[in-house]
Amino acid sequence: MRAIISAIISALKSAFGVAAAVLVAPFRYLASMTGGGQAAPPEMRMPEPIESAPARVDMTKMYDEIAAAIMSWSVDSIIADGPVAAPPKAPREVREWLQGLTRDECAVLMESDKMSISSHLIGLFSIPGVRKVQPLTVTAWPAEPVSFGSAGFAAIAALEAIEPDRA
Numbered sequence: 001m002r003a004i005i006s007a008i009i010s011a012l013k014s015a016f017g018v019a020a021a022v023l024v025a026p027f028r029y030l031a032s033m034t035g036g037g038q039a040a041p042p043e044m045r046m047p048e049p050i051e052s053a054p055a056r057v058d059m060t061k062m063y064d065e066i067a068a069a070i071m072s073w074s075v076d077s078i079i080a081d082g083p084v085a086a087p088p089k090a091p092r093e094v095r096e097w098l099q100g101l102t103r104d105e106c107a108v109l110m111e112s113d114k115m116s117i118s119s120h121l122i123g124l125f126s127i128p129g130v131r132k133v134q135p136l137t138v139t140a141w142p143a144e145p146v147s148f149g150s151a152g153f154a155a156i157a158a159l160e161a162i163e164p165d166r167a
Contacts, residue, residue: 060118066090067117073098074110084140093133094121099135103144105129 069087076084081103086095101109107118108129119125121133 015129063118063121064114066094066121067114070094070098070117071112073116074101074106077101077106078103078110081137081144094133096135097131097133099138101130102139103141105131121134 064086066089069090073084073087083099086098090098091157108127112120112127116125116127120127120130123132126132
């Protein structure tokens with residue numbers, strides 16, 4: 001029963017819709033001839049194309065230069081037996097970091113390659129035995145103990161120079 005009533009209501013709606021369209025059609029025709037009627041819809045703005053991001057600058061060469069300067073600084077610091085002046089072309093954060101490195105960290109940096117030092121500077125990978133790039137306090141290196149590679153004549157002469165009354 002419900003389906004029958006629903007079908008009758010649907011048919012009546014359609015009939016009234018057609019009748020309304022027939023009754024309104026002459027008025028629409030007259031309005032279009034006299035220039036009346038609804039105004040045209042406002043013109044829509046077209047979306048502007050998205051500007052592509054500026055091309056990324058390749059920083060590889062810069063990081064290679066900084067890594068080479070750090071390797072050179074490490075060698076100079078080990079030879080001078082203490083931190084030397086940081087390379088001027090290194091960024092401020094790196095210069096503050098270099099001044100607080102220990103002898104062992106300098107030795108590790110000296111033996112590392114440019115790619116691993118660059119990765120350590122960026123924070124991508126860390127070099128084992130080297131602290132991350134951060135401001136470090138300047139510390140004096142303790143004196144390195146004298147060690148001899150062999151027990152030959154050079155070692156005996158060095159011991160005599162250190163302790164002359166022992167020989």
